[in-house]
Amino acid sequence: xxxxxxxxxxxxxxxxxxxxxxxxxxxxxxxxxxxxxxxxxxxxxxxxxxxxxxxxxxxxxxxxxxxxxxxxxxxxxxxxxxxxxxxxxxxxxxxxxxxxxxxxxxxxxxxxxxxxxxxxxxxxxxxxxxxxxxxxxx
Amino acid sequence: xxxxxxxxxxxxxxxxxxxxxxxxxxxxxxxxxxxxxxxxxxxxxxxxxxxxxxxxxxxxxxxxxxxxxxxxxxxxxxxxxxxxxxxxxxxxxxxxxxxxxxxxxxxxxxxxxxxxxxxxxxxxxxxxxxxxxxxxxx
DNA sequence: TACTGTGTCAATAGGTTTAATAGACAATTC
DNA sequence: GAATTGTCTATTAAACCTATTGACACAGTA
Numbered sequence: 001x002x003x004x005x006x007x008x009x010x011x012x013x014x015x016x017x018x019x020x021x022x023x024x025x026x027x028x029x030x031x032x033x034x035x036x037x038x039x040x041x042x043x044x045x046x047x048x049x050x051x052x053x054x055x056x057x058x059x060x061x062x063x064x065x066x067x068x069x070x071x072x073x074x075x076x077x078x079x080x081x082x083x084x085x086x087x088x089x090x091x092x093x094x095x096x097x098x099x100x101x102x103x104x105x106x107x108x109x110x111x112x113x114x115x116x117x118x119x120x121x122x123x124x125x126x127x128x129x130x131x132x133x134x135x136x137x138x
Numbered sequence: 139x140x141x142x143x144x145x146x147x148x149x150x151x152x153x154x155x156x157x158x159x160x161x162x163x164x165x166x167x168x169x170x171x172x173x174x175x176x177x178x179x180x181x182x183x184x185x186x187x188x189x190x191x192x193x194x195x196x197x198x199x200x201x202x203x204x205x206x207x208x209x210x211x212x213x214x215x216x217x218x219x220x221x222x223x224x225x226x227x228x229x230x231x232x233x234x235x236x237x238x239x240x241x242x243x244x245x246x247x248x249x250x251x252x253x254x255x256x257x258x259x260x261x262x263x264x265x266x267x268x269x270x271x272x273x274x275x276x
Numbered sequence: 277t278a279c280t281g282t283g284t285c286a287a288t289a290g291g292t293t294t295a296a297t298a299g300a301c302a303a304t305t306c
Numbered sequence: 307g308a309a310t311t312g313t314c315t316a317t318t319a320a321a322c323c324t325a326t327t328g329a330c331a332c333a334g335t336a
Contacts, residue, residue: 001139002226003323007245014244026282035239040325059333060281075248088140101173106152106272107145110213110263117259121252134244142295164311178296197304198310
């Protein structure tokens with residue numbers, strides 16, 4: 001289940017992608033246009049920032065903008081940054097599997113396959129794809 | 139993220155599938171062989187039972203067995219029974235979407251696609267498939 | 277320089293969920 | 307009727323989710 005952290009992060013990134021060329025956009029504007037608590041978004045931003053997804057400007061004319069072109073962001077990378085991990089089970093988080101049953105686990109291959117399927121799907125969608133389907137629809 | 143409810147349920151169903159022909163298997167045996175708290179499994183069983191996945195026998199020789207052949211169970215159906223829902227976002231739970239942003243939501247198509255991909259993967263694996271890959275491995 | 281609007285960071289809190297544990301009760305067999 | 311099984315309800319400790327609050331740092335502008 002994807003929490004509001006990931007969903008809000010994605011909506012914010014889409015909003016910023018739509019406003020490319022407007023320079024830095026204040027968080028207040030994003031929060032209002034997306035109808036999300038600004039204070040809560042504040043907590044999500046560091047998660048995106050430390051992955052280098054955003055550019056920041058401080059001061060009265062400050063705000064955020066995308067660090068790359070919309071084509072270069074995948075939904076998967078955004079969600080993984082915000083959620084910390086998209087692993088379907090905890091033993092697939094991190095680089096090593098610490099589960100004591102790991103060697104004889106009958107279900108592990110299922111979770112590994114699920115993770116592959118999910119990652120392939122989410123990494124196959126870019127921010128640009130989302131903008132494209134928006135203009136097609138409306 | 140799949141919780142222990144779903145993971146334990148799946149492991150229990152695999153255990154029962156391996157013991158087909160042994161008649162009714164006591165929960166105590168399953169809990170011990172899978173190293174899962176028997177009392178916790180007790181709570182998961184009603185979730186599987188109300189979906190008709192198990193046959194029950196009470197009394198001193200009682201226990202559980204599969205209601206169908208292993209080929210007829212999919213991993214998806216077991217997980218959905220135990221977890222309640224495999225929807226990636228809450229607005230896709232249930233039959234109607236009550237989200238007020240539903241009509242203009244840019245991200246909804248992404249979650250719908252994710253759900254489709256996940257369901258197709260999980261419903262493509264049967265308990266018999268899991269037993270098969272076990273014997274192949276050793 | 278003082279002011280104002282921005283981002284940054286830490287702490288807190290209410291609610292829900294998770295993962296159990298415990299105990300009373302019901303059914304069945306020997 | 308004693309023992310062993312399943313069934314049901316309640317309780318709990320910990321974690322997590324979803325914010326909210328407030329103090330602080332920074333950068334333009336008057």
